[in-house]
Amino acid sequence: MPSFNQFLKNTIEQTPLDPIVLDKPIEIGELPTPALTIDLEIFERNLENMQSYLDSCNLGLRSHGKMHKCPIIAKKQIEHGALGICTATVSEAEMMVRAGIEDILITSPIATTDKIARVIEMGLVTDKLHLVVDDVGNATALNIAARDAGIILSVYIDLDPPMGRTGVEQGAPALALGQHLTDECNNLSLDGLQIYIGSCMHIHGFEKRRDRYARMMALTASTREMFLQAGIDVPVVSGGGTGSYNMESDIGVLTEVQAGSYVFMDVEYREIGGEKTELFSDFEPSLHVLVTAISKPQKKLITVDAGYKSFASDTVKPQFKDIEGVDFNWGGDEHGIILLNNPSVEIRLGDKLPIVTPHCDPTVNLYDYYFPHRDGVVSEIWPIAARGKSQ
Amino acid sequence: MPSFNQFLKNTIEQTPLDPIVLDKPIEIGELPTPALTIDLEIFERNLENMQSYLDSCNLGLRSHGKMHKCPIIAKKQIEHGALGICTATVSEAEMMVRAGIEDILITSPIATTDKIARVIEMGLVTDKLHLVVDDVGNATALNIAARDAGIILSVYIDLDPPMGRTGVEQGAPALALGQHLTDECNNLSLDGLQIYIGSCMHIHGFEKRRDRYARMMALTASTREMFLQAGIDVPVVSGGGTGSYNMESDIGVLTEVQAGSYVFMDVEYREIGGEKTELFSDFEPSLHVLVTAISKPQKKLITVDAGYKSFASDTVKPQFKDIEGVDFNWGGDEHGIILLNNPSVEIRLGDKLPIVTPHCDPTVNLYDYYFPHRDGVVSEIWPIAARGKSQ
Numbered sequence: 001m002p003s004f005n006q007f008l009k010n011t012i013e014q015t016p017l018d019p020i021v022l023d024k025p026i027e028i029g030e031l032p033t034p035a036l037t038i039d040l041e042i043f044e045r046n047l048e049n050m051q052s053y054l055d056s057c058n059l060g061l062r063s064h065g066k067m068h069k070c071p072i073i074a075k076k077q078i079e080h081g082a083l084g085i086c087t088a089t090v091s092e093a094e095m096m097v098r099a100g101i102e103d104i105l106i107t108s109p110i111a112t113t114d115k116i117a118r119v120i121e122m123g124l125v126t127d128k129l130h131l132v133v134d135d136v137g138n139a140t141a142l143n144i145a146a147r148d149a150g151i152i153l154s155v156y157i158d159l160d161p162p163m164g165r166t167g168v169e170q171g172a173p174a175l176a177l178g179q180h181l182t183d184e185c186n187n188l189s190l191d192g193l194q195i196y197i198g199s200c201m202h203i204h205g206f207e208k209r210r211d212r213y214a215r216m217m218a219l220t221a222s223t224r225e226m227f228l229q230a231g232i233d234v235p236v237v238s239g240g241g242t243g244s245y246n247m248e249s250d251i252g253v254l255t256e257v258q259a260g261s262y263v264f265m266d267v268e269y270r271e272i273g274g275e276k277t278e279l280f281s282d283f284e285p286s287l288h289v290l291v292t293a294i295s296k297p298q299k300k301l302i303t304v305d306a307g308y309k310s311f312a313s314d315t316v317k318p319q320f321k322d323i324e325g326v327d328f329n330w331g332g333d334e335h336g337i338i339l340l341n342n343p344s345v346e347i348r349l350g351d352k353l354p355i356v357t358p359h360c361d362p363t364v365n366l367y368d369y370y371f372p373h374r375d376g377v378v379s380e381i382w383p384i385a386a387r388g389k390s391q
Numbered sequence: 392m393p394s395f396n397q398f399l400k401n402t403i404e405q406t407p408l409d410p411i412v413l414d415k416p417i418e419i420g421e422l423p424t425p426a427l428t429i430d431l432e433i434f435e436r437n438l439e440n441m442q443s444y445l446d447s448c449n450l451g452l453r454s455h456g457k458m459h460k461c462p463i464i465a466k467k468q469i470e471h472g473a474l475g476i477c478t479a480t481v482s483e484a485e486m487m488v489r490a491g492i493e494d495i496l497i498t499s500p501i502a503t504t505d506k507i508a509r510v511i512e513m514g515l516v517t518d519k520l521h522l523v524v525d526d527v528g529n530a531t532a533l534n535i536a537a538r539d540a541g542i543i544l545s546v547y548i549d550l551d552p553p554m555g556r557t558g559v560e561q562g563a564p565a566l567a568l569g570q571h572l573t574d575e576c577n578n579l580s581l582d583g584l585q586i587y588i589g590s591c592m593h594i595h596g597f598e599k600r601r602d603r604y605a606r607m608m609a610l611t612a613s614t615r616e617m618f619l620q621a622g623i624d625v626p627v628v629s630g631g632g633t634g635s636y637n638m639e640s641d642i643g644v645l646t647e648v649q650a651g652s653y654v655f656m657d658v659e660y661r662e663i664g665g666e667k668t669e670l671f672s673d674f675e676p677s678l679h680v681l682v683t684a685i686s687k688p689q690k691k692l693i694t695v696d697a698g699y700k701s702f703a704s705d706t707v708k709p710q711f712k713d714i715e716g717v718d719f720n721w722g723g724d725e726h727g728i729i730l731l732n733n734p735s736v737e738i739r740l741g742d743k744l745p746i747v748t749p750h751c752d753p754t755v756n757l758y759d760y761y762f763p764h765r766d767g768v769v770s771e772i773w774p775i776a777a778r779g780k781s782q
Contacts, residue, residue: 001414004421007772011759023392030395032482032505032782066724088725089696091423108696108725111685111741114423134686135740158686165722166686166694198723294502295525295549295557303557305480305499308753309781314704314721330705331556332589333457333752334479334499334781349526350502361724362699365757368402368779381398387779388759390700390725391423 012094016383019072020369025379029352031371033292034310036364037354038372038382042286043263049283050245050262051081057249062086062105062238064260067361069386070370071099073263084128086238086258090115091389093122093129099385103128105238107194107258109158109166111138115391120149127151132158132194134168136180139188146187155181156192156238159223161216163199170223178232192236193227195220196258201243202268206275210247217251224253243272246282263287266360267316288321288354289363291336293347302347304336306355311336312362321354323347328355365390403485407774410463411760416770420743422762424683425701427755428745429763429773433677434654440674441636441653442472448640453477453496453629455651458752460777461761462490464654475519477629477649481506482780484513484520490776494519496629498585498649500549500557502529506782511540518542523549523585525559527571530579537578546572547583547629550614552607554590561614569623583627584618586611587649592634593659597666601638608642615644634663637673657751658707679712679745680754682727684738693738695727697746702727703753712745714738719746756781 002010028037054061063077066088074085074096084103087093093104109132110119122129123146133139133155146153157177160167168174174193181190197216203209220237227234237254240247242261248254261269264287274280289311291304307330311318317328318336325342338347347353357363370382393401419428445452454468457479465476465487475494478484484495500523501510513520514537524530524546537544548568551558559565565584572581588607594600611628618625628645631638633652639645652660655678665671680702682695698721702709708719709727716733729738738744748754761773 001412003414004417007411007413008423020398021392022398023394026395030505032399032509033503034781109685111696112424112683112743113741114421118423134688138740160688162689164689164692164694165726165728167688169688292503294500297525297551297558297560298553298555301555303555305502306781308703308705308750309756312699312704313753314699333756335556337555349529352503359699362704365700365724366779366781388757390425390697390757 012091012098015095015385017071017099017385020381020383022379022381025377028290028371028373028376028378031290031378033290033352034306035290035371036367036369037288037290038370039286039288040372040374042284043372046263046265046283046286047077047080050259053246054257055081059248059254060256062256062258063263064258065092065096065386067260067364068263069364069384069389070382071096071101071385072382074101075099083256089390090118091391092386094118095386095389097122097125102126105130105156107132107196109134109138110142113141116142116145120145120151123151123153124149128154130154130156130191132156133177133181134158134166136177139177139181139185143185143188152187152189154191155188156194156236157181157190159193159195159220161195161197161199163197165198170219171226174223175226175230178227179230182232190232190234192238193220193224193234195237195239196241197239201241202272204271205273209243209272213244213247214251217253221253242269242283246275261360264357264360266357267319268359271316285321285356287357287360289318289357290352290354293349293351293353296349300340302338302340303331304338304353305334307331307335308333310366311357312359314362315359318355318358321356323353403482403489406486406776408462408490408776411772411774413770413772416768419681419762419764419767419769422681422769424681424743425697426681427758427761428679428681429761430677430679431763431765433675434763437654437656437674437677438468438471441650444637445648446472450639450645451647453647453649454654455649456483456487456777458651458755459654460755460775460780461773462487462492462776463773465492466490474647480781481509482782483777485509486777486780488513488516493517496521496547498523498587500525500529501533507533507536511536511542514542514544515540521545521547521582523547524568524572525549525557527568530568530572530576534576534578543578543580545582546579547585547627548572548581550584550586550611552586552588552590554588556589561610562617565614566617566621569618570621573623581623581625583629584611584615584625586628586630586644587632588630592632593663595662596664600634600663604635604638605642608644612644633660633674637666652751655748655751657748658710659750662707676712676747678748678751680709680748681743681745684740684742684744687740691731693729693731694722695729695744696725698722698726699724701757702748703750705753706750709746709749712747714744
């Protein structure tokens with residue numbers, strides 16, 4: 001009979017972490033569906049393109065691990081040159097620490113004593129753990145816990161863009177929190193600011209997105225200036241994402257970019273449009289859900305075995321990778337109903353077909369494994385070790 | 392290095408199945424959030440109420456395991472008197488078979504050779520496995536596989552209500568499939584019909600729902616009559632759900648009811664209305680997501696640590712269990728932004744609060760464990776063994 005804390009530790013330590021190498025490679029068509037596949041050629045190109053672009057701008061890449069939830073991928077990003085990763089949750093970070101990753105920013109405030117105790121435990125393992133704070137009371141609680149453990153915790157001040165999600169109001173309230181941290185919190189090291197303007201990332205049209213984003217980022221530039229005027233150095237400004245990665249250099253506020261979705265891409269990001277292209281095609285979709293056509297109840301319909309439990313349903317609909325002239329309609333938890341308007345390819349019962357995910361992050365969170373393939377051949381399987389680690 | 396088949400078997404056999412009994416009970420408030428909790432008192436009352444109601448109508452309960460994905464709960468349903476369970480997928484059924492459950496109906500067609508091989512393996516373990524068929528070619532493939540394995544597989548014909556998801560057209564096409572099964576498929580035993588009119592389950596207003604449902608079920612009554620006229624006995628008619636459970640006896644078509652959501656209930660079902668009540672309150676919500684207030688970026692807002700990765704987002708929004716005068720707004724993958732219109736309770740940073748799930752099935756599918764509690768005390772943890780088993 002475990003204690004509750006031992007149970008929690010087991011959920012981290014007993015989850016498969018490493019690639020499962022198959023004794024004999026299989027073809028993608030042998031996978032039971034729905035299955036989450038990665039086209040390695042496109043995946044690697046996406047990693048390289050983002051890293052080399054940010055290198056050319058002298059910007060750091062702090063890739064967001066909340067998207068892929070997979071230490072195997074986090075390590076590949078670091079090998080490509082990422083300075084570290086982000087996670088959204090404590091348990092995602094614990095999985096990354098277990099995998100040996102050191103430089104981790106948890107991008108959401110840690111507001112309860114049970115989770116503060118867990119970040120302190122991580123802080124004892126890696127001195128490159130960074131937290132965000134947006135509240136004086138919370139900063140005080142973190143400082144006391146760090147002091148009691150005899151460590152210094154690195155913190156960034158989380159700024160509200162404003163979009164009303166997390167973060168302290170920019171300007172004077174942020175500076176007041178900064179002064180509290182520098183004056184009163186000896187066991188917290190104020191190392192940076194975080195500004196993530198999620199409300200801008202999916203604005204359709206490059207210019208419209210850039211203009212709105214740049215206007216909002218001006219508030220962060222002036223907030224940072226207030227910190228410098230007050231003698232508080234904030235060497236790091238962390239934020240941005242796949243939708244703003246090629247605006248940051250001109251805007252000149254961030255020092256590191258928290259892009260995540262560029263690795264896999266999805267329908268939602270494709271549709272925002274690129275700098276010179278109607279579709280945002282700087283990165284190509286490398287992630288697909290392989291589905292099977294399982295029923296043909298009516299002449300103009302065919303049903304696949306993937307619904308709300310296989311695709312995120314918060315935004316746009318899934319799109320077939322290779323088939324035009326069809327519409328995906330939700331058919332409940334386990335089904336998608338495909339309207340065969342004028343299909344470019346005949347779909348028969350039993351056919352297995354790749355679909356681009358509507359929104360990659362919450363889609364990934366539905367699966368236990370990635371099936372990476374090269375030219376349709378799967379030779380190893382990657383556990384999505386931090387899947388469901390929403391705590 | 393495992394073979395791919397061994398890997399697949401491991402995903403079933405190595406998943407925790409049994410209750411994890413804690414050495415010392417904990418309070419619900421100690422759970423790291425977001426956490427999926429079950430109020431055992433309400434849960435047990437829901438189990439009892441559904442079973443005793445259907446008993447009183449001489450209807451069987453074939454509870455749907457796709458909702459809870461938990462063999463522990465399936466066994467409790469059977470102990471209460473359910474004649475068996477349903478699953479939506481092969482891998483859910485494999486998990487139930489592993490747990491020792493015998494009478495299982497897989498409610499979606501099995502259309503590929505890899506999955507046919509897996510149901511045959513299950514058919515060798517339990518002779519109470521039932522499949523659905525809606526296509527002659529598919530029936531032939533199943534029959535050959537059963538013949539080669541030397542077993543008889545029980546099948547139900549899946550009927551399209553019509554709603555264009557799965558199922559053969561009712562009337563003559565269904566009968567033709569029935570004749571094919573009885574004449575040509577010696578290794579398939581045609582034991583019943585399945586009719587699930589998902590499109591009716593959430594019609595708001597009892598009378599409107601009942602009238603529409605009864606009209607649609609008339610087509611199944613006449614289809615069954617055609618079978619009897621043709622000398623084909625179909626002793627079982629399986630279907631219906633929580634939204635129709637108390638209509639089935641009057642309609643008189645079903646012999647067993649596939650209700651699932653009654654166990655936990657959710658906002659979506661509450662809102663459809665009951666026979667005599669504005670809210671559908673025949674069963675009470677026993678399932679909650681416990682969340683924490685983590686940030687207060689603006690005066691009228693407070694943010695909780697649960698978004699698209701912690702709640703299904705296909706339908707209505709999450710609702711606080713105990714707080715009125717607030718609105719939940721999606722704040723992305725990991726956040727909910729609570730608009731504090733006129734809150735009946737003050738919400739402070741760090742508070743842990745229970746929320747009724749919008750749609751229980753795809754919400755459950757986001758979590759690895761249930762935390763059942765009695766009066767707020769958790770003494771064991773139930774693995775959601777078939778979570779993510781969408782294949």
